[in-house]
Amino acid sequence: MNWNHDTGRRAAATAILLAGLAVALPAAAHPGHAETGFAAGVLHPLTGLDHLLALLAVGLWSRTQRHGAVLPAVFLALMATGAACAGAGFVLPALETSIAATVLLLGGLAACAPNWQRRMPPQLAVVVVGSCAVLHGLAHGRELAGMASGAGFLLASGALMLVGALPGARVRRWAGAAIGAAGLCLLAGLV
Numbered sequence: 498m499n500w501n502h503d504t505g506r507r508a509a510a511t512a513i514l515l516a517g518l519a520v521a522l523p524a525a526a527h528p529g530h531a532e533t534g535f536a537a538g539v540l541h542p543l544t545g546l547d548h549l550l551a552l553l554a555v556g557l558w559s560r561t562q563r564h565g566a567v568l569p570a571v572f573l574a575l576m577a578t579g580a581a582c583a584g585a586g587f588v589l590p591a592l593e594t595s596i597a598a599t600v601l602l603l604g605g606l607a608a609c610a611p612n613w614q615r616r617m618p619p620q621l622a623v624v625v626v627g628s629c630a631v632l633h634g635l636a637h638g639r640e641l642a643g644m645a646s647g648a649g650f651l652l653a654s655g656a657l658m659l660v661g662a663l664p665g666a667r668v669r670r671w672a673g674a675a676i677g678a679a680g681l682c683l684l685a686g687l688v
Contacts, residue, residue: 538641538649542657547596547683548633552654554603554676555626556661557669561610564619569658571623572630573651579634580647589635594684596636599629601680607661607673 542548555572559565589595606625610616617625641647664672 533646535646535649538646539653541637541641541646541650542653546679547600548637548654549657550600550676550679551596551603551629551633552657553661554600554607554673555629556658557607557664557673557676558603558610559626559658560662560669561607561616562619562622563616565622568622568626569655569662572626572658573655575627575630576634576637576654577647577651579631580638580641581634583635583638587635589632592632592636595632597680597683599632599680600683601677603629604673604676604678604680608670608677609673
């Protein structure tokens, strides 16, 4: 292993990020559902561990995929579609379990796809990301009241995916594995 100063800084930054996520675990209860407006929408994706981790994982994984720049846009569009369906009264059984599964799936994809040899066909990548996005939209659509909340929610979600796309390959791999492990904990009901 070639350990240099840049790698050490990235490892330290990753450790700080993961420690921050661990400290944030008790705050994952999505407070403020009764609040409306742009600021409430911006804060909403930051207060739920499941959504926060899924968005970061989409950013991490999209950077490794052919035509990956389209994946965050697909996620936002289909999440908004899922939210509209939820607002219209569509209910899906076992939605919380499905959301936890998306965190596991997206984290696993980010951890296992660090180089070009492991790229998924673009059409399949869109289907995977789109399916996860619809589930997240269904979960959050009823929680957000009003257009301003939705706009803030989408803006913050896009920013989180952008943050997820920033790390280098080694950090992406470790962060994806950590997100996948968190998804497994969410599925097991440990968080």
